[in-house]
């Protein structure tokens with residue numbers, strides 16, 4: 614025990630801190646997504662492999678060793694969305710400011726989604742946070758207009774040429790409309806959800822955006838984040854949710870900003 618302490622170098626402390634930081638980041642990226650089940654699945658495979666070699670089951674050990682030898686490839690394929698999200702976050706400046714969203718913007722959005730829901734008008738609203746959404750909006754139309762309830766409602770009116778697809782809100786402005794977003798490939802999504810909801814989940818799996826969906830079929834309003842969809846019953850609950858994400862400074866701060874802020 615004493616020997617361990619004696620041979621402990623400052624590099625070892627740094628090593629442990631870096632590994633702990635990387636593990637913390639990986640857990641926060643996959644938390645709440647289906648990747649957690651996949652990690653558990655991979656863990657089970659490792660346990661089976663360990664048991665097989667412990668009990669000297671040669672055929673099973675050989676099969677497991679052969680399949681696990683392509684582990685690197687398996688991890689890349691299975692976790693491609695999470696790897697993409699992680700790299701986007703790594704490539705981002707740790708000091709980058711969060712999207713400027715003020716209470717008034719949230720009120721405009723909240724009032725418009727419930728207005729649309731009451732009238733059975735479908736809508737898909739993507740609110741940008743830290744990850745830029747440039748590559749997803751190329752299919753849409755540039756608006757760069759001041760955010761208002763009236764404009765949001767008009768965009769989603771069925772007679773509007775822009776009503777199909779999603780609207781992107783960035784820094785308090787309606788930047789794009791009619792954006793075609795990637796659909797989720799998650800096979801566990803409830804079959805009752807069609808392409809509008811699947812597109813919302815799809816973009817939330819690849820970015821940190823917050824998406825609001827209004828169902829024209831059920832009149833439900835949902836909030837989607839990190840691949841998970843929650844149905845919201847009233848304006849107050851939506852306000853609480855959005856405030857927690859965009860306005861509550863503590864929750865809003867990233868690990869880096871927290872760290873910098875504490876200094």
Ligand SMILES: Nc1ncnc2c1ncn2[C@@H]1O[C@H](COP(=O)(O)OP(=O)(O)OP(=O)(O)O)[C@@H](O)[C@H]1O
Nearest residue numbers: 735777778779793794807808809810812828829830
């Ligand atoms: N990839 C996509 N990106 C953005 N919007 C999409 C995409 N695919 C479909 N939509 C929007 O969803 C609408 C079709 O919704 P659909 O009925 O298939 O989905 P849903 O989830 O069942 O929604 P609802 O409950 O409103 O019916 C399209 O008219 C279009 O506006």
